[in-house]
Amino acid sequence: MGKHHADIAEEGDRVAAPIVDGGHVIGVDIGGTNLRLALADTAGKVLGRWSTSTSGVVDAHTIVGLVAGGVSSLVEQCSIDPTTLRAIAAGAPGVTNVDTGVVIATSYLMGWRDVPLRDLFEAALGIPAAVDNDVNLAAIGESRIGAARHAPNFVFLAIGTGVGAGIMLDHKLFRGHGWTAGEIGYMLVPGVSEAASEEGMPGAFEAMVGGEGIKAQWRTAWSASATSLPHDLVATRIFDHALQGEPLALATLTQSARTLAYGILNMALMLDCPLFILGGTVGVHPALGEATRAILKQRSAQVAPVIMPSTLGADAQLIGAIRFALDTARERASIL
Secondary structure, three states: OOOOHHHHHHHHHHHOOOOOOOOEEEEEEEOOOEEEEEEEEOOOOEEEEEEEEOOOOOOHHHHHHHHHHHHHHHHHHOOOOHHHEEEEEEEEOEEEEOOOOEEEEEOOOOOOEEEOHHHHHHHHHOOOEEEEEHHHHHHHHHHHHOOOOOOOOEEEEEEOOOEEEEEEEOOEEOOOOOOOOOOHHHOOOOOOOOOOOOOOOOOOOHHHHOHHHHHHHHHHHOOOOOOOOOOOOOHHHHHHHHHOOOHHHHHHHHHHHHHHHHHHHHHHHHHOOOEEEEEHHHHOOHHHHHHHHHHHHHHOOOOOOEEEEOOOHHHHHHHHHHHHHHHHHHHHHHHO
16 A cells, blocks of 8 residues: 555566567546546556646547647657557546447546547557546556455446446456446436436436535535535545534435445345445545445345455556556567
């Protein structure tokens, strides 16, 4: 837990043989508000990072242009020969066909539909590219060098603005027939709304567990007579106050943790999965993990999944993208 993420990556990647001495790969994390890139060598060691805001940017071609600019900046920053770039891999916030590299649909923040992102990257950069759902890439990161490094079966739960799951079974990602495995924001569990979700909008489970949903719950319950705290609080600040015993914050935390616990219990029963890793800005908050464990302990007599925080934190998606890029480079090299 105390190690720097770059140190973790370097240590974990000693098990993987380099592709070509002196080669490099790029990992990309595409978010609704930020774009992050990392350049790594073929042992997986991160050599440089680059980021920029994507607020208000929804066009896929614009995102690809930003990535291309970021790659150029990293090449210059790290003083490497661009011909040593072997592959790039990116995580997109939505349903992605990994075989074709097409982002079928993204979250409401971006609104993409059927974007051939892999082809766009390969045309812009001239190197092999791969694309997957960003939460799936986070699961890869945790599986290779994170909290689930020795776990063949686990679920990574990304709880930030929204909610998503990366499902790892027998050391392999389970993406589903239509690439929608892990879209848990639409689950129906006790206490959530049964109203049909509008297309492209958050589902009932996400509205109770995701950061935006928790903030909305707080605003709905808030009154000047109920609490002295501000009306406009983000989920993590609400949880901070819950740890201090503030009644309304504690009630909001309990409601969200109960919903999360029910979702985890259902997934554990269906998948027979013993480990759930909480990631994302909201998911790693200790108050949510503690409250969820307490509720699960009360509800699950025969099924008792272990709940752990991510050890890679905000770097999970980016490290997973690097590992996916390394896999892509090896696959391309093996067929040449």
